[in-house]
Amino acid sequence: MKLTVVGGGSTYTPELVDGIARxxxxxxxTELVLVDPDASRLPLVGGVATRIMAAHGHPAKVRWTTDLDDGVAGAGAVLLQLRVGGQAARNRDETWPLECGCVGQETTGAGGLAKALRTVPVVLDIAERVRALAAPDAWIVDFTNPVGIVTRALLDAGHRAVGLCNVAIGFQRRFAKQFGVAPESVTMDHFGLNHLTWIRGVQVDGREVLAQSLAEHVEEISEEIEMPVPLIKQLGMIPSYYLRYYYQHDVVVEELRHKPSRASAVADMERQLLEMYADPTLDHKPELLAKRGGAFYSEAAVNLLASLVxxxxxxxxxxxxxxxxxxxLADDAVIEVPAVIGADGAAPLPMAPVSPLQAGLIAHVTAYEQLALEAAVHGGRGRVFEAMLAHPLIGQYDRADRLTDLLLSENKDFLAWI
Structure with missing residues (x-):
């Protein structure tokens, strides 16, 4: 199978390649193609990708190109991991919302909306090239944030697509290590939306262990997700790290006002990683890559692709x-849950009813995501404003109005309809 990675010049890519090789x-x-518009990065990332595959004795041909059509032609699967505007745009997403007292983050709030507006049109254009040129049964796996909105855009347009995030597999590996079992022995009742999920059950070989894990390790879990122990105990479940933007919004805003943005830290790491990738002797993913984010991304991507194929x-x-x-929720909403992965795609498993405490927030954010997608596809200041007004982290007229103007000003070079 020919596998194409769009955004293949990302410093994430060696993590993915390591998984493919292992x-x-x-x-x-049989062929791995890295596609990226940044011709300066491709030889560095492509070179280390080639060496990683060779070090594992993998026979696949590895090549890279700036030509999207060449990259996706005949592909059996296409993985999307792009960032429109790069770390510079991310840095702005994480800073200008703070001017209005709102969290600056790349996947939620006003910054997340900006990323969705930049990203969805580009992804849909790429997907049309996949539809025209890839194998007829090719799958698109989206790892591009905001995953929920991007995946819904792809599905609404009729593409064979599944969205992927590494939060769940990270927790699965954590529990496997805690209980000394293989990851395959751990299943989780993980539910919600992308970057808005909770774990309300953990089974090890069929035995429920979440209460035990919380009793023995709640302080450690609290530190990992950066949320208070009393909150976790009150919930009786483990919220994803991203829920701190909702449960502790004002605290996070103050933190972000007094420290460098995550984007600036990542940009520094990327510079270091690219220097490492230039080393012709490097044939493995460097330890620094673990700090870049995306832990267990390779396993999640390979497992999903393998099961689809x-x-x-x-x-x-x-x-x-x-x-x-x-x-x-409406049937066409996109959720993040355990699903059966088959040749026809991913089908969610039946699940227990959701408590009003979680259901209310899920419904609220789903409504925002629908409006955000409409704004991304059709454009227009009014649509952007409605998405701002609908977001539970914004929700006030004056604030939504000001944030809309800031977003449009910051992204005028990326939004053709402005």
Missing amino acids: LRDRLPV AGTGDVQVANVRNNGTMPF
Whole structure:
């Protein structure tokens, strides 16, 4: 199978390649193509990717190109991991919302909306090239944030797509280590939306262990997700790290006002990583890459792609259509839950009812995501403003109005309709 990675010049890519090389028995890749408009990065990332594959004895051909059509032609699967505007745009997403007392973050709030507006049109254009040139049954796996909105855009346009995030697999690996079992022995009741999820059950070989884990390790979990122990105990479940933007919004805003943006730190790491990738002797992913984010991304991506291609019918956490899974949402909403992965795609498992405490926030953010997608596809200041007004972290007229003007000013070079 030809596997194409759009955004292949990302410093993330060696993490993915490492997984492809190690898990070669799961995913039969014969050609790996890295596509990226940044011609200066491609030889560096492509070079280390080639060496990683060779070090593992993987026979696949590795090549790179700036030509999207060449990259996707005949591909059996296309993985999207792009960032429109790069770290510079991310840095702005993380800073200008602070002027209005709102959290600056690349996947939620006003900054997340800006990223969605920049990203969705580009992704849809790429997907049309995949539809025209890739294999007829090719899958698109989206790792591009905001994953929920981008995946819904792809599905609404009729593409064979599944969204992917590494939060769930990270927790699965954490629990496997805690209980001394293989990751495959751990299943989780993980539910919500992308970057808005909770874990309300953990089973190890069929035995429920979440209460035990919280009793023995709540302080450690609290430190990892940066949320207070009393909150976790009150919930009786583990919220994803991203929920701190909702549960502790004002605290986070004050933190962000007094420290460098995450984007600036990542940009510095990327410079260091690219210097490492230039070393012709480097044939493995460097330890610094673990600090870049995306832990276990390679395993999640390879597992999902392998199951889609082979139609294995195993269960993985993915971003999929709701289709009645959460009755308080429309069927076409995109949720992040355990799903059966087969040749026809990902189908969510039935799940227990959701408490009003979580259901209310899920419904609120889903409504925002629908409006954000409409703004990304159709443009218009009014649509952007409505998405701002609908977001639970914004929700006030004056603030939404000001944030809309800031977003349009900051992104005028990326939004063709302005």
